[in-house]
Ligand SMILES: [Zn+2]
């Protein structure tokens with residue numbers, strides 16, 4: 164069985180933090196080890212070497228840095244660890260503030276420089292913590308769908324039909340058109356109810372003839388999305404298992420509401436219906452219509468389908 | 480055109496609607512000459528099948544003359560006299576290619592709705608609710624026939640409308656019910672229901688070599704048809720206990736195979752049992768009244784076959800699973816794969832082996848459809864099968 168592995172899509176993983184948590188982890192490690200191995204020079208450098216309390220406080224600070232380093236480098240709950248670093252920074256700044264008030268001369272200048280350095284680190288930590296949180300929320304918003312259908316046609320036939328991206332609107336209900344700009348790039352237009360329109364450019368990032376196609380939207384679109392379709396021979400001579408994986412990040416605001424409308428309340432059901440129509444087109448040549456759903460592919464028609472209605476009196 | 484439309488529970492009207500149009504390349508338009516009211520139309524009439532809408536055109540048994548074909552239909556031409564199978568089947572999906580036309584994977588445009596209730600969607604059916612496609616039915620002057628290159632077959636002049644229209648549903652359905660029993664010489668087959676499908680299942684069991692056929696019903700006039708036309712033995716369940724009677728008739732073995740040709744609106748000789756299921760069904764707590772099915776399972780000989788061609792819509796209460804499992808029974812089911820049977824059964828009619836139109840009791844013009852529904856529903860005037868002439 165060929166399992167559909169994850170489509171790699173950096174832009175769907177949200178904004179990349181300016182200082183990745185692993186860099187913060189290394190910084191913590193360096194500070195922690197330095198403080199523990201050489202408390203004397205660290206105390207002189209920071210200007211607190213005249214205080215007997217510093218001998219007790221510095222190793223504690225070092226241990227705290229090592230703890231943060233372990234947490235950040237482990238990669239689990241990076242946002243939480245980044246914020247714990249911010250809390251530690253705040254503690255350091257408080258201690259330094261008290262030291263600054265007590266000292267004078269060269270020692271006071273060294274404490275001031277240390278305070279400045281720690282304030283800089285604090286700013287970096289705050290920024291990192293915020294970014295890590297944003298990225299996590301963005302990832303949580305990405306919608307992932309995995310849906311499959313069995314089509315009584317060979318993988319080559321199914322691949323060929325799908326590879327011609329301009330065929331997609333024949334069975335994808337929310338697509339108005341797809342224009343192939345060249346072999347890799349295409350321009351997509353989706354139209355929902357009430358004339359909402361969403362457009363984006365996409366490119367094929369991996370193309371394995373008769374096996375799979377992977378595409379994604381180009382950076383800069385309001386609706387980052389990506390997808391992969393695999394064509395796997397179905398067991399027992401039953402044609403092809405067409406497996407589709409989709410990821411998209413619905414934006415917030417008015418555009419987001421338009422996208423939500425286009426994709427309906429049940430995006431999964433809609434993709435399933437799209438795939439059913441893909442099967443219809445490949446197996447029977449057309450999307451099948453009925454008097455109840457006369458427009459075949461229009462989702463709105465399907466939702467609002469009406470039976471035969473009595474003729475108006477004038478036409479009887 | 481004029482068409483028979485569902486207007487709500489227990490209400491049909493003949494109304495004026497727009498003529499059907501070619502919508503897909505493999506469509507044909509048929510001018511209808513004869514169409515029939517079916518027992519499963521009564522399920523719609525009584526409101527037991529979900530997803531009907533006011534104004535839906537009824538009817539899935541019809542025949543007539545082709546008046547227009549889409550560009551992809553090459554086997555039919557205007558002027559051909561055809562009978563149309565009730566399941567709509569594409570002919571190209573793997574179900575169709577295995578002969579399982581009534582579970583065609585492509586013919587239900589509303590498959591998503593059906594999947595929610597049934598797990599997977601069966602084929603679309605003419606005039607049988609939006610759950611099964613939202614197709615207009617054939618109790619009308621004209622009908623659109625999708626996949627006309629797969630379903631309809633031409634009817635030779637020597638076969639009458641009344642004989643041919645039986646090929647749309649009831650004859651193939653009865654025949655499949657008997658075929659699923661794997662009848663061998665010496666076997667006894669019991670059939671629940673002496674409606675059109677039950678009678679034709681009993682007749683088909685005879686054609687397939689059953690030694691004895693027993694028909695179970697509560698209307699004496701229907702049982703009389705079984706005795707006179709099929710030489711069947713009969714049981715009226717209003718008068719006797721069915722299980723006792725079947726055991727006595729088979730010396731304690733039970734019938735080798737039991738055909739349920741009743742479906743979801745069964746009746747029961749025992750007033751309390753009937754009231755129990757009737758009340759649950761009325762409250763829509765269960766969708767079926769499965770008396771025939773329960774009885775068929777209990778009556779069947781150990782290791783025998785229970786063949787279900789009566790129509791069910793949803794969920795069954797008090798299914799005797801213990802009897803079914805402990806006695807090695809086999810159940811076979813299905814909406815009829817009509818396309819598989821139309822040609823061979825037409826040939827049997829041509830050879831004079833059977834005339835399935837013996838079940839027809841009433842013929843009336845299309846405009847009298849509401850009256851036809853009423854007398855069929857109430858079993859007035861010895862009604863077994865109503866044909867509407869257009
Ligand atoms: Zn019928």
Ligand SMILES: [Zn+2]
Pocket residue numbers: 568569570571572573574575582583584585586
């Ligand atoms: Zn099919």
